[in-house]
Amino acid sequence: MQLAVWTYEGPPHVGAMRVATAMEGVHYLLHAPQGDTYADLLFTMIERRGKRPPVTYTTFQARDLGKDTSELFQTAAMDVVARFKPDAMIVGASCTAELIQDDPAGLVERMALPLPVIPLELPSYQRKEHWGAAETFYQIVRTLADKSRRPSEQASRRPLVNLLGPTALGFRHRDDVAEITGLLGRLGIDVNVTAPLGATVADIERLGEADFNILLYPETGDLAAQYLERTFRQPVVRTVPIGVGATNEFVREVAALAGIDPAPLLAQEESRLSWWSRSIDSTYLTGKRVFIFGDGTHAVAAARIAHEELGFKVVGLGCYNREYAREVREAAKRYDVEPLITDDHLAVESAIEAAQPELVLGTQMERHIAKRFAIPCAVISAPVHVQDFPARYSPQMGFEGANVIFDSWVHPLVMGLEEHLLTMFRDDFEFHDGAGASHLGPGHAAPAEQPVAAAVEAEASGWTDEAALELKKIPFFVRGKARRNTELFAAERGIATIELATLYEAKAHYAR
Amino acid sequence: MNAPARLDAQVNGDCAPVLRERGQREVFCGLTGIIWLHRRMQDAFFLVVGSRTCAHLLQSAAGVMIFAEPRFATAIMEERDLAGLADANQELDRIVAQLIARRPDIRTLFLVGSCPSEVIKLDLAKAAQRLGEAYAGSVRVLNYSGSGIETTFTQGEDACLAALVPVMPALPADAPTNLVVVGTLPDIVEDQFRRIFADLGITHVGSLPERVVADLPGIGPNTLYLLAQPFLGDTGQALDRRGARRIEALFPFGVEGTSDWFHAAAAAFGIPTSHVDAVLAPYRARGELALLRHRDRLAGRTIFFMPDSQLEVPLARFLSRELGMVLTEVGTPYLHAGHLARELAALPPGVQLSEGQDVDRQLDRVRALRPDLTVCGLGLANPLESEGLSTKWAIELVFSPIHGFDQAGDLAELFARPMRRRDVLRV
Numbered sequence: 001m002q003l004a005v006w007t008y009e010g011p012p013h014v015g016a017m018r019v020a021t022a023m024e025g026v027h028y029l030l031h032a033p034q035g036d037t038y039a040d041l042l043f044t045m046i047e048r049r050g051k052r053p054p055v056t057y058t059t060f061q062a063r064d065l066g067k068d069t070s071e072l073f074q075t076a077a078m079d080v081v082a083r084f085k086p087d088a089m090i091v092g093a094s095c096t097a098e099l100i101q102d103d104p105a106g107l108v109e110r111m112a113l114p115l116p117v118i119p120l121e122l123p124s125y126q127r128k129e130h131w132g133a134a135e136t137f138y139q140i141v142r143t144l145a146d147k148s149r150r151p152s153e154q155a156s157r158r159p160l161v162n163l164l165g166p167t168a169l170g171f172r173h174r175d176d177v178a179e180i181t182g183l184l185g186r187l188g189i190d191v192n193v194t195a196p197l198g199a200t201v202a203d204i205e206r207l208g209e210a211d212f213n214i215l216l217y218p219e220t221g222d223l224a225a226q227y228l229e230r231t232f233r234q235p236v237v238r239t240v241p242i243g244v245g246a247t248n249e250f251v252r253e254v255a256a257l258a259g260i261d262p263a264p265l266l267a268q269e270e271s272r273l274s275w276w277s278r279s280i281d282s283t284y285l286t287g288k289r290v291f292i293f294g295d296g297t298h299a300v301a302a303a304r305i306a307h308e309e310l311g312f313k314v315v316g317l318g319c320y321n322r323e324y325a326r327e328v329r330e331a332a333k334r335y336d337v338e339p340l341i342t343d344d345h346l347a348v349e350s351a352i353e354a355a356q357p358e359l360v361l362g363t364q365m366e367r368h369i370a371k372r373f374a375i376p377c378a379v380i381s382a383p384v385h386v387q388d389f390p391a392r393y394s395p396q397m398g399f400e401g402a403n404v405i406f407d408s409w410v411h412p413l414v415m416g417l418e419e420h421l422l423t424m425f426r427d428d429f430e431f432h433d434g435a436g437a438s439h440l441g442p443g444h445a446a447p448a449e450q451p452v453a454a455a456v457e458a459e460a461s462g463w464t465d466e467a468a469l470e471l472k473k474i475p476f477f478v479r480g481k482a483r484r485n486t487e488l489f490a491a492e493r494g495i496a497t498i499e500l501a502t503l504y505e506a507k508a509h510y511a512r
Numbered sequence: 513m514n515a516p517a518r519l520d521a522q523v524n525g526d527c528a529p530v531l532r533e534r535g536q537r538e539v540f541c542g543l544t545g546i547i548w549l550h551r552r553m554q555d556a557f558f559l560v561v562g563s564r565t566c567a568h569l570l571q572s573a574a575g576v577m578i579f580a581e582p583r584f585a586t587a588i589m590e591e592r593d594l595a596g597l598a599d600a601n602q603e604l605d606r607i608v609a610q611l612i613a614r615r616p617d618i619r620t621l622f623l624v625g626s627c628p629s630e631v632i633k634l635d636l637a638k639a640a641q642r643l644g645e646a647y648a649g650s651v652r653v654l655n656y657s658g659s660g661i662e663t664t665f666t667q668g669e670d671a672c673l674a675a676l677v678p679v680m681p682a683l684p685a686d687a688p689t690n691l692v693v694v695g696t697l698p699d700i701v702e703d704q705f706r707r708i709f710a711d712l713g714i715t716h717v718g719s720l721p722e723r724v725v726a727d728l729p730g731i732g733p734n735t736l737y738l739l740a741q742p743f744l745g746d747t748g749q750a751l752d753r754r755g756a757r758r759i760e761a762l763f764p765f766g767v768e769g770t771s772d773w774f775h776a777a778a779a780a781f782g783i784p785t786s787h788v789d790a791v792l793a794p795y796r797a798r799g800e801l802a803l804l805r806h807r808d809r810l811a812g813r814t815i816f817f818m819p820d821s822q823l824e825v826p827l828a829r830f831l832s833r834e835l836g837m838v839l840t841e842v843g844t845p846y847l848h849a850g851h852l853a854r855e856l857a858a859l860p861p862g863v864q865l866s867e868g869q870d871v872d873r874q875l876d877r878v879r880a881l882r883p884d885l886t887v888c889g890l891g892l893a894n895p896l897e898s899e900g901l902s903t904k905w906a907i908e909l910v911f912s913p914i915h916g917f918d919q920a921g922d923l924a925e926l927f928a929r930p931m932r933r934r935d936v937l938r939v
Binding site for chain 2: 001002003004005006007009010011013014033034035036037038039040041042044045048049050051052056057058059060061062065076079083094095096099100123124125126128
């Protein structure tokens, strides 16, 4: 058993729902007790979809268990076919139905329904949401992709690709697909099929007609991409175009596979992030301490942007999906931090508290944690909340995605000159660090009982009054670090009482 | 004049026959009740013994995460817990130890059963007994089931309160008559009600649940109880078994329901009607004034209730009798004929009641009727709105102060707002 208050990922059947809901004409028959229907609200409320997810639940109750739950399942299957007339049906069990072992796969097979039926085996007590989505998409592709389809003669057409991985309830998937489709179009490449998001059964059938695949979201699309690679010999572009550097590499990689010269496009298109970041106004961003946590792919991409493109210092990097631990560990090595691979949000909270970052890039969980610590935060990854489905166009991928990222990561921070003024005149009664960044309004003020700062001040024993007072003059977002460094410096030298001079000696010692 | 309105006798059959359906039920399970129960009982902690789905439900149903560390958590079962029950029990003991070490302030721990724990027949009653002995003197361990195979949404609160009844202190046969108000009420409503009871002259008033479990009211042969919520069938039975007697009344929604509720309580305590009328008069006047504002918008408009919280029947009675709304179908997950007898009698003749659900067929009826307002769950509201139908999410009715005189206007407002919004918008 695992003690959990909040979870980063739902059960695997929710992953399957994300695939079914993303597609057109696919219905999911889920053997599940009443109550499991809560998952509909993820799509109708968080993502604000105007249609119910195409999911029928058998919603068996205790009184059905003694009788025939398999009959209930078969009746539901007939009803789905009659009412929704789907082009294909996926069938499976939620965690409880898995225990009663009704074997949905065998049951529907015996019914010989007049449509393709794809049975899913999603072990609820071992796997989670992302894996469930990946496995579901893979099974759909494996069953429905027409193995006789091949790319047509290349001379008469533009290169053709599939975009793999976007689902319902994904972090900015809708806009990423639009952005990358546009970018490819300007490069001279057409999209054959985007899947699962928006794909029909007919689309899945013709996946084989593409020259190669682009894997936008490895977490949900890699199993299918690997299958297509094996079966159709379609190469896969695995560079995820989040950030300027990654987008440039992505364009080159795609162009090479398509036999196109990327130079004209790269010369013409550039993210504003590059100049915004080089402009002197951004100097103050240098070395900002940033803590990054999310799904593996988004976390690794964020770390690269933070380090290479914004000049931040990565002080924490981790992911909640163990399947991508290897990638995160490799990245953590590059930035010289200890990788944090955990799905325990309390462990993440402790790590953030210990790292005392100036900016947290994370999921909705980290947004809440950062709020408690009064640390600026931007969301970079699922799990998502209603705010992560903005009305405006706001991709993460491609050059426009990099623009969006620059804005959304930099705006929560205290701006350059304001930061200086805060440091210079710390006793101003209305313009002090406790009041927070002026452009964010009163709601963003550091709370009166701020755990990190409170801890710092409470524990400042062993300090002379004069030194403790001076410590308070250091901006709150670096005060904790200054205290730790000074105390470490003092301990190493056997200094029992920290005086004003000790503080500045330590400062000189640790100067960057 | 101010005495409760006489209820037209429709005990047998002026309602159309109840439509009982069996199909997909688009409802929450009983675990959802933890969202409000854990805020109500400040010394209690709710540990769901379940799956990742249970944990995901709790954080999704809460809508927003309550990030002050909530007093609930899930012990997520994993593959190896399913292999042998001995191990599952050991694991549960380990998790509870971990939890109590982390939250030494917990005085009552509820082990909450879920679908998977029931299917594998993990005996939480036995576990609660074992753990209760292990932590005797510091933590009381109780158990109930919030599983979807046993409970629908608010039935989780019913199961929880029923589990509390055996630990209510016993009162002797010569104890003065005391009143227990049963069902979680928002603090502000409870305080209002306590003031009115005091004005009426009823002094020994307790609540089930209390704000801390340690303060649970006593129960004995002289205990009368008054249900504040219509979904407490099992709790009522448990109270009956301990010798308490139920005061039959309308539920305290709207001016009429609240008046009837207080009148019934006062009558049971032998308080003269004239005194009750005098005490309630200013409250009634305020409540009626607040309702007036909404009657114009709501009168004559049609409303359809999808089954959700079991509040449907009393709310339908309020909307039809006090605001003039036209009831099309009143669906409820479970129709407790006993506790609802007076409510059912007060419904207009011929109203279509339905119990249980086949959600697709019911949506067909909604689309055919095109009611002015449909009360439904979160999974259905936006899809219906996008079809041009106004909706009211039912869960808000469970999370808002809607009982009593001074909330009658707010309750009407909850139904009026979606329609007003539709009238205002030009996009």
